[in-house]
Amino acid sequence: MIWALALAAGAIVGAGVYLSLSRHLLRVVVGVSLIGAAANLVLLAMARATGPEPPVIRAGEVELAAGLDPLPQALVLTAIVIGFSLTCFSLVLVLAIAQRTRDTDGDALRAAEPHPDRDGKPPVEGDA
Amino acid sequence: MGNWLLPLPVILPLATALLTMVSWRRPRVQGLIAGASLGALLAVSTALLGLVWTEGTQRTSFGGWPAPFGIEFAVDPLGAAMVSITALMGATAALFSLGDADPGTPSPTLWPLTFALLAGVGGAFVTADLFNLYVWFELMLVASLGLLAxxxxxxxxxxxxxxxxLNALxxxxxxxxxxxxxxxxxHLGFVPLRGALTDLDGATLGPFVALLVLAILIKAGAFPLCAWLPASYPTLPASLVALFAGLLTKVGIYVLLRLLGGVLPALPAFLTQGLAWVAAATMLVGVLGAAFHWDLRRILAFHIISQIGYMLLGIALLTKAGQVATVFYVIHHIVVKANLFLIAGLVFRMTGxxxxxxxxGLYVARPALALLFAIPALSLVGLPPLSGFWAKLLVLREALAQQQLALAVVALAVGLLTLYSMLKIWLEAFWKPHPDPDWSPPSHVGLTPAYLATGLLAAVTLAFGVMPEPMLQLAERAVETLREAGP
Structure with missing residues (x-):
């Protein structure tokens, strides 16, 4: 079970990195949110992956022998909620950029950082 | 029992964010709430600093769960100093925004987002829990994204x-x-984590610590993961960019200092040596970017990166003296850098x-502004008797004491290049005549609050420079507490 989780997290990180290296903005933000999903999966795996036993310490024992550690699950809930809001925000952001500039190519996105002029110097503000 | 003070640096801004959100239709009410809250924040953080100074580290945990189980807030001298400087920066940025220098687009969500940002920063300074720290970083990220957009x-x-x-990553x-x-x-709490980690050997711990350090270096804007900073900061209006530039990357430095100084066990030598060279590269790349650009805000944004390098170098030296240097540097830098961005806003108001x-032509037209610029500019360069001189001296002295000659040479060369790019601003904006001979500065300006804010920060810089001793004492006390017991 833990191996399946590890492989899944690895595959999702791979997909996320691949997508976020793309020039298409929508792919970039989907890639980032995939990496977030993988981080959540890793967090979940830190609760161990034993099975359906409840996290109760049996009478006479001092530590939890079987059952999932509930704390990482609480943590992952927080992380999922935060990640969801960030994904929503970034999708709207890309949509707004696409509507305003009619372009989703990351390389063409130079509104905040104009290209240098022909002579290699930064462009004069207000000339472009 | 002063423990109820501890969560206030978070609760106060969060409550203000809610209140200003509710009153979004009434800008005047929003402004009044914001002003009152910033005043209260200043009072609370000063009280906290006094309390921590006399009675030592304060702790509190939530929900009736004691330390290793519940989430803990802890304020030691370092955290209290950072909270105080955050309140000071919030108040001066707000004061500045009362003037009409580069006000940006008015928006009903400006105050709620600003206070959410301050809550995130405050939370990162008072928390003693790793996951809680992550939550504050997310809050800072979401709030700053809103402000940027x-x-x-x-x-x-x-x-x-x-x-x-890059920040989400x-x-x-x-x-x-x-x-x-x-x-x-x-464990997630800093104190239990410190106890549990000492039992593990470096080889097991190495990759995870490296991952943690990498994540924080992205937040701090270290080379080569610094491209997000000069790409985004120059689009903000002056009072906001001062807040961003003063606080956000420094939260990364603070967290790195706290984790490497008080929570994680000693790193393997190659990692600290690597961190030192990352620091050197950060200094160099930042200052070269500043030397290339002609846009005032871009120059200053690249200077942030370069100065982050000095702070990282202090951390990478690992000794107490190095960490003291970093604490001193961080506090000096927050004041100076925020002030420079505010003054850039004034220059924008004058020249358009x-x-x-x-x-x-500003030296002839507005000599007071020229003097106001010269104080933080020369402080950033590191000329005595200003605060930057002591900050750089402390870092350099420790680098030389550890025989890190190459790193010291890089730091000195970067100082020279910083002087070059500051001279560029001085010669172009202040000294040379205005390219348009008919130009004259606008006569009807409402800049009194803006001059007050920048003047106040310049006075703080001068005070740190002329009397570095109290600041140095605070830094030493902060680092001692950090190294002794963790946060």
Whole structure:
């Protein structure tokens, strides 16, 4: 079970990195949110992956022998909620950029950082 | 029992964010609430600093769960100093925004987002829990994204996206590292984590610590992961960019200092040596970017990166003296850098442009502004008797004491290049005559609050410079507490 989780997290990180290296903005933000999903999966795996036993310490024992550690699950809930809001925000952001500039190519996105002029110097503000 | 003070640096801004959100239809009410809250924040943080100074580290945990189980807030001298400087920066930025220098687009969500940002920063300074720290980083990220996108023009959205991608990645890597460290130790609190980590050997711990450090380095804007900073900061209006530039990257430095100084066990030598060279590269790349650009805000944004390098170098030296140097540097830098961005806003108001090639003549037209610029500018360069001189001296002295000659040479060369790029601003914006001979500065300006804010910060810089002893004492006390007991 833990191996399946590890492989899944690895595959999702791979997909996320691949997508976020793309020039298409929508792919970039989907890639980032995939990496977030993988981080959540890793967090979940830190609760161990034993099975359906409840996290109760049996009478006479001092530590939890079987059952999932509930704390990482609480943590992952927080992380999922935060990640969801960030994904929503970034999708709207890309949509707004696409509507305003009619372009989703990351390389063409130079509104905040104009290209240098022909002579290699930064462009004069207000000339472009 | 002063423990009820501890959560206030978070609760106060969060409550203000809610109140200003509710009163979004009434800008005047919003402004009054914001002003009152910033005043209260200043009072609370000063009280906290006094309390921590006399009675030592204060702790409190939530929900009736004691230390290793519940989430803990802890304020030691370092945290209290950072909270105080945050309150000071929030108040001066707000004061500045009362003037009409580079006000940006008015928006009902400006105050709620600003206070959410302050809550995130305050939370990162008072928390003693790794996962809680991640939550504050996320709050800072969301709030700063909102502030970046507030303008709504393509350049604002462009900046927000570039800021988002690398910063979100940094936060996710932090989450991953937090998860792994929890898996290794079963603890998230700084104190129990410190106890549990000492039992593990470096080889097991290495990759996870490296992941954690990488995540924080993205947040701090270290080379080569610094591209998001100069891409996004220059699109903000002056009072906001001062707040961003003063506080956000320094939260990263603070967290790195806290974790490497008081929570994680000693790193393997190659990692600290690597960190030292990252620091050197950060200094150099930042200052070269500053030397290239002609836009006032871009020059200053690249200077942040370069100065982050000095702070990282202090941390990478690992000794007490190095860490003291970093604490001193961080506090000096927050004041000076925020002030420079505010003064850039004043220059913009006078000349109508941030591009140095189109500006000029300010020394003749506004000599007081020229003097006001010279104080933080020369302090950033590191000339005595200003605060930057002591900060750089402390870092350099420790680098030389550790026989790190190459690093010291890089730091000195970067100081020279910083002087060059500051001279460029001075010569272009202040000294040379304005390119348009008919130009005269606008006569009807409402800049009194802006001059007050920048003057106050300049006075703080001068005070740190002339009397470095109290500041140095605070830094030493902060580092001693950090190294002794963790946070």
């Amino acid at each position: 507030l303008g709504g023009e393509p350049r604002h959205l462009d900046a927000a996206l570039k800021y988002f991608v 940094g936060t996710l890597l932090l989450l991953l590292a937090v998860g792994y460290l929890y898996g290794l130790t079963g 442009t941030y591009d140095l090639r189109r500006a000029g």
